[in-house]
Amino acid sequence: MDFMELFFIALGAAVIVCYGVKLLLFSRMLFPKMWFPLSKSFFTSLGEWAVVTGASEGIGRAYALALAEKGMNVVIMSRTKVTLDQVAKEIGDTTGQRVKVIVTDFMKDNVFSELEDQLRNLNIGVLVNNVGMLPSFIPCKFLETARLDQTITMTINCNVKTMAKMCKIILPGMENRGKGVIVNISSGIASIPFPLYTLYAASKVFVERFSQGLQAEYSDKGIIIQAVAPFGVSTRMAGYQKTNIVTLSPEDFVKSSLQYLRAGDKTHGSVCHIVLGWLLQSIPLKVLYAESMLHSLQDYIKKKAALNATICASNATFENGRNK
DSSP: OOHHHHHHHHHHHHHHHHHHHHHHHHHHHHHHHHOOOOOOOOHHHHSEEEEEESSSHHHHHHHHHHHHHHHHHHHHHHHHEEHHHHHHHHHHHHHHEEEEEEEETTTTSOOOOHHHHTTTTTOOOEEEEOOOOOSSSSSSOGGGSHHHHHHHHHIIIIIIIHHHHHHHHHHHHHHHHHOOEEEEEOGGGSSOOOTTTTTHHHHHHHHHHHHHHHEEEEEEEGGEEEOOSOOBBBBBTOOOOOOOOOSSOOHHHHHHHGGTSOOSSEEEEEHHHHHHHHHHSSSOHHHHOHHHHHHHHHHHHHHHHHHHHHHHHHHHHHHHHHOO
């Protein structure tokens, strides 16, 4: 057996081992309760309070409720006081935990000194940076975005600046106590450069890189920092799409994602979304970026949005008629 034969045998063996390890790591994601178990007292052992931004609806509301069900008091933040008060009452009535409401608009500048004052004396064990904005549900090219200058500022303030500032406020306390969890909500579409959602996808890439860098810096302090990148979740931002095996309800997604807290510095939060992430990264970008593909995406989402609007209008008409 000459040198070249030995080389190719060794190379083949290395490839088999490499893919075997990848398959093993992927298989762990199918059974998070077995591979990444959390004790019943895990969350309450971190601290008395959890802070959730963008908690008036959708994924943020689901995180606030789930953490309260696990025994934590929660601080919920959003810009809509009426909705926050409703969520606070629901959490209090169903869990018996204390709820602190903070009304703030993260799209604006200079809101963080006041937030820091309101959070100063709380023993915060969990931070969920959920608040975010999608410039346009209907995909469009960057220069076609409505009120582009204003949209750039609001997107960066909401999706990028807020996450970094909230970490600046809360991370020091976690470092001093040597424990804590920070969950930063990204998006599945940040897995690749995503045309027609360019600004939004780019802002979510920042979320992932920031989270991964922080985790490397503070993992030895006993702090878990993780980016969670969901695909389809039935929220207002996603046009309240009908739930199915791919599009999850906020409650089901959050319940699943919390099982992956020990699974690394980034997760898609559920088995089906993990598979979607793998598939998206396996498709050649030339295929995804083809003009016909982009037009098809636009047409599909426009039709979905129109259908959802029709259904909402019909439901509203039915309710009005019934209440007369």
